[in-house]
Amino acid sequence: MASIQLDGVTKRFGPVVAVRGLSLQVREGELLTLLGPSGCGKTTTLRLLAGFLTPEEGRIFFGELDVTRLAPEHRNVGIVFQNYALFPHMTVAQNVAFGLEVRGLPGREIRSRVREILERVQLRGLEQRYPHQLSGGQQQRVALARALVINPEVLLLDEPLANLDAKLREEMRFYIRHLQQEFRITTIYVTHDQAEAMALADRIALLRDGVLQQVARPEEIYRRPQSKWVADFVGVCNFIPGRVLGQEDGFLVVQTPVGLLRCSGTAGPGRVLVCVRPESLRPQAEGPNRIAGVVRSRTFLGNLLDVRVFCPGEVVLRVQCPLTWDAQPGESLHLAFRAQDAWVVSEEG
Amino acid sequence: MARAAEMARLRVRRPPRSAPPAVLLLLPSGLFLAAFFLVPYGNMVRMSFLAKAEGAAFANGVTLENYLRILQDAFYWRVIGRTFWLAGLSTVLTLLLGYPVAYAIARAPGPRRPLLLMLLLAPLLVGAVVRSYGWMILLGRVGLINQTLRILGVGEVELMYNTFGVVIGLVHVYLPFMVLALASALEQIPAEVELAARSLGAAPWRTFWRVTWPLSLPGVFSGSMLVFVLALSAYVIPILLGGNNVLVMPILIVQMLLDAFNWPVGSAMAMVLFGLACVVLLVYVKTANRVLRWIGR
Numbered sequence: 201m202a203s204i205q206l207d208g209v210t211k212r213f214g215p216v217v218a219v220r221g222l223s224l225q226v227r228e229g230e231l232l233t234l235l236g237p238s239g240c241g242k243t244t245t246l247r248l249l250a251g252f253l254t255p256e257e258g259r260i261f262f263g264e265l266d267v268t269r270l271a272p273e274h275r276n277v278g279i280v281f282q283n284y285a286l287f288p289h290m291t292v293a294q295n296v297a298f299g300l301e302v303r304g305l306p307g308r309e310i311r312s313r314v315r316e317i318l319e320r321v322q323l324r325g326l327e328q329r330y331p332h333q334l335s336g337g338q339q340q341r342v343a344l345a346r347a348l349v350i351n352p353e354v355l356l357l358d359e360p361l362a363n364l365d366a367k368l369r370e371e372m373r374f375y376i377r378h379l380q381q382e383f384r385i386t387t388i389y390v391t392h393d394q395a396e397a398m399a400l401a402d403r404i405a406l407l408r409d410g411v412l413q414q415v416a417r418p419e420e421i422y423r424r425p426q427s428k429w430v431a432d433f434v435g436v437c438n439f440i441p442g443r444v445l446g447q448e449d450g451f452l453v454v455q456t457p458v459g460l461l462r463c464s465g466t467a468g469p470g471r472v473l474v475c476v477r478p479e480s481l482r483p484q485a486e487g488p489n490r491i492a493g494v495v496r497s498r499t500f501l502g503n504l505l506d507v508r509v510f511c512p513g514e515v516v517l518r519v520q521c522p523l524t525w526d527a528q529p530g531e532s533l534h535l536a537f538r539a540q541d542a543w544v545v546s547e548e549g
Numbered sequence: 550m551a552r553a554a555e556m557a558r559l560r561v562r563r564p565p566r567s568a569p570p571a572v573l574l575l576l577p578s579g580l581f582l583a584a585f586f587l588v589p590y591g592n593m594v595r596m597s598f599l600a601k602a603e604g605a606a607f608a609n610g611v612t613l614e615n616y617l618r619i620l621q622d623a624f625y626w627r628v629i630g631r632t633f634w635l636a637g638l639s640t641v642l643t644l645l646l647g648y649p650v651a652y653a654i655a656r657a658p659g660p661r662r663p664l665l666l667m668l669l670l671a672p673l674l675v676g677a678v679v680r681s682y683g684w685m686i687l688l689g690r691v692g693l694i695n696q697t698l699r700i701l702g703v704g705e706v707e708l709m710y711n712t713f714g715v716v717i718g719l720v721h722v723y724l725p726f727m728v729l730a731l732a733s734a735l736e737q738i739p740a741e742v743e744l745a746a747r748s749l750g751a752a753p754w755r756t757f758w759r760v761t762w763p764l765s766l767p768g769v770f771s772g773s774m775l776v777f778v779l780a781l782s783a784y785v786i787p788i789l790l791g792g793n794n795v796l797v798m799p800i801l802i803v804q805m806l807l808d809a810f811n812w813p814v815g816s817a818m819a820m821v822l823f824g825l826a827c828v829v830l831l832v833y834v835k836t837a838n839r840v841l842r843w844i845g846r
Contacts (some may be wrong), residue, residue: 252744272747279748285741289763289844298759299749350749 202263209258236407278347457513465544480541597816615817651731734768
């Protein structure tokens with residue numbers, strides 16, 4: 201097990217820059233998700249780490265070891281692909297044993313380690329099956345077992361749950377987290393699914409067009425986004441345009457079309473956006489940060505009610521609240537939020 | 550009027566009927582094969598049992614003599630042996646030469662693949678006869694290569710009218726078929742499967758032997774079978790590039806039919822070649838299937 205460090209890594213494909221000056225540290229035993237829309241460079245980053253690609257600039261370290269130009273077979277990396285990439289001509293046991301065989305381990309040790317890992321991923325009894333005879337979830341676990349059995353320095357997961365149905369995906373999420381902690385293995389997990397990233401990660405690294413946007417704990421990413429793009433990409437967010445007037449009691453005072461708002465943030469003077477999550481807004485008659493508005497529409501989400509409220513200055517706010525509030529279209533009301541639940545970002549990006 | 554249009558629309562939107570039964574789909578090609586393949590072949594089988602006649606292609610009266618004459622003559626066995634040897638050699642060589650090409654095509658980026666396939670198939674636009682003459686220009690005694698060698702003072706080398714020339718011609722003409730079969734099999738192997746093997750510690754050559762090669766075997770088997778059968782029945786290339794120095798069964802058969810005007814023996818020779826080819830292919834298919842089953846494909 202080792203830490204991972206990327207130092208100003210750049211990868212180009214012809215004229216396209218897939219990853220641009222990426223610097224990132226992953227601590228020993230940490231699970232970091234690389235999150236971003238498709239084409240943001242997260243899979244390229246993973247392939248650079250696995251050694252399938254070599255960067256034009258920058259260096260990659262596993263612990264103290266510079267692996268930038270090391271061939272994949274010498275990196276001792278466990279990787280799980282979206283399509284699992286199991287060897288279709290080998291049984292489950294042969295798939296899992298492959299990495300141990302090429303290391304030249306004695307047959308007895310191979311057999312016992314294969315047995316042990318299949319026990320851990322609950323696949324005992326399926327040793328002699330071929331991949332095409334397994335369900336998606338079982339194939340997934342074979343892929344995990346095959347990657348883990350070699351005791352890799354780092355574990356790389358490339359959208360490992362994307363091919364599973366929704367229910368199983370959620371189960372496997374917790375399962376992967378459990379395995380990762382049990383093995384205490386440094387893991388990089390690539391996904392475009394923010395819910396997955398939130399649920400799994402110690403930290404999330406957000407990528408956009410090959411550029412790192414923010415690295416932080418899930419909660420921080422969600423509550424303290426560094427830019428409008430981050431706030432917009434992760435979860436749903438209301439943006440209220442405004443101008444910072446000054447500070448008061450450690451909060452920023454922002455002038456907006458819906459009134460003076462007090463919010464958290466560090467943005468300097470000038471034009472800004474106030475980010476308020478839909479669940480931070482509450483229908484309330486009293487309190488600070490009161491915004492007058494009219495209910496335009498409501499959508500039933502099962503556990504929540506999603507309400508659109510028209511406010512002064514053509515600001516439309518989305519409010520998500522428990523079903524105890526029965527908003528009716530046309531209803532006039534006041535919304536309020538706590539200053540610590542709102543966050544100011546600069547307007548560009 | 551409007552109602553008629555409405556009816557027409559409804560008719561168009563009627564749910565499609567399930568596909569016609571397989572028998573109907575096979576009927577046109579089945580009829581064609583029956584008329585132009587089965588009937589002549591049946592006629593040839595009959596012919597191979599007829600007696601030889603003076604001044605005519607054949608006489609009436611059933612006999613086994615044609616077959617006995619072939620099977621008891623060491624000369625024919627030598628020719629049969631040579632025919633199979635050349636076909637086998639060409640198959641192995643096209644496989645060795647074609648595999649890297651097929652791999653490159655299968656792993657080429659999407660937009661480039663059709664172009665590469667087109668380049669591969671382009672030679673098929675020129676018939677085997679023309680291409681054989683092309684080789685003659687290159688390989689002949691006063692051909693390009695020998696002229697160059699003479700200038701360099703190496704002297705003359707026999708490149709044509711021998712086994713070497715025939716094999717060159719066969720490999721050249723049948724290589725695209727091998728590459729096509731291999732490429733379509735290799736394309737079925739996701740690149741990630743090879744990458745997974747690499748990350749698990751297998752060096753490139755090991756990845757090839759443990760993963761790529763076994764997974765490409767269906768293509769290897771189908772491509773080999775195709776090239777072998779084609780090379781076995783090749784006539785134009787052996788006659789042009791081998792002259793009469795490299796006798797193979799198709800040349801003998803044509804000689805027997807056209808020059809000796811002996812239809813019964815010619816037919817019997819064709820039947821012998823056909824029968825032996827069937828035996829070889831049967832053994833081959835059985836072995837191939839066993840191998841594929843053994844590796845779980």
